[in-house]
Amino acid sequence: MKQNNLLTEITIPSNNDIHDEALINEFANGIGKNIFILTPSYPFVFIGRIIDVVGDHVVVDVKVTTIGELENRNWSIHVHQIEVFYIEEKGMPKIPELKVDI
Amino acid sequence: MSYEKEKDVKQQQDYHEKRKEDEDREFDGLLRINIEDVEDELFEELQGLVGDSILVVTESDQLNLFGQTFRPIFCGTIIRVTQGDVTLFPVNIKMINAPFFQFPTPLSIPLEKIAHFTPNFDCNERIPLT
Numbered sequence: 001m002k003q004n005n006l007l008t009e010i011t012i013p014s015n016n017d018i019h020d021e022a023l024i025n026e027f028a029n030g031i032g033k034n035i036f037i038l039t040p041s042y043p044f045v046f047i048g049r050i051i052d053v054v055g056d057h058v059v060v061d062v063k064v065t066t067i068g069e070l071e072n073r074n075w076s077i078h079v080h081q082i083e084v085f086y087i088e089e090k091g092m093p094k095i096p097e098l099k100v101d102i
Numbered sequence: 103m104s105y106e107k108e109k110d111v112k113q114q115q116d117y118h119e120k121r122k123e124d125e126d127r128e129f130d131g132l133l134r135i136n137i138e139d140v141e142d143e144l145f146e147e148l149q150g151l152v153g154d155s156i157l158v159v160t161e162s163d164q165l166n167l168f169g170q171t172f173r174p175i176f177c178g179t180i181i182r183v184t185q186g187d188v189t190l191f192p193v194n195i196k197m198i199n200a201p202f203f204q205f206p207t208p209l210s211i212p213l214e215k216i217a218h219f220t221p222n223f224d225c226n227e228r229i230p231l232t
Contacts, residue, residue: 011140015144018142018145018185019144019212019213020214023186023214026187038165040162044166045168066169082212083162084160084174084209085187085209085210086207088207092207093207
């Protein structure tokens, strides 16, 4: 009786896995393109060019973020941390130059 | 040793033996799975909503766009759906002091980040955000 309650039917891959992997593919297909990323974690905004996908991290050559000192370097961003993003596509609006000149 | 304890030890041994068996079944190299044949109901539902407007709330409490914090509430028209994300354009971010702020580019939202969504939502509707 008790053992039966512990049985859960699962399918592999699960829907969650598919969504995660498909998302990684999405970034892999975007290597070389410009990307805009919002994360709930500091520094919240990343704008730059995707240069690689390493495991479940996207490597971005970040040109613009909220903190000047953190710009112009490669940031490895965990895919699960990305809340919203936009990979620039041909025929679609360009990511605006959000840099404030001081 | 009490009966209970003996049973525990036996179970542990069984578990380790099972693990050994599993190790014999290791794969060499990459395991590729064709996700085209796997049923993904959420993906199919969203694909059926392409062209419709949708209100999406994502997981985090708040996001930050150059000093402006806001709740992640997005309203827009679905232009593209993949098994990993849904793309909205035009898309409206419901900011407290700018409830109709239109984002200049399309925005993609990872399916796994969607906390909840409601289809056919009129994005011009005013909703209290607090």
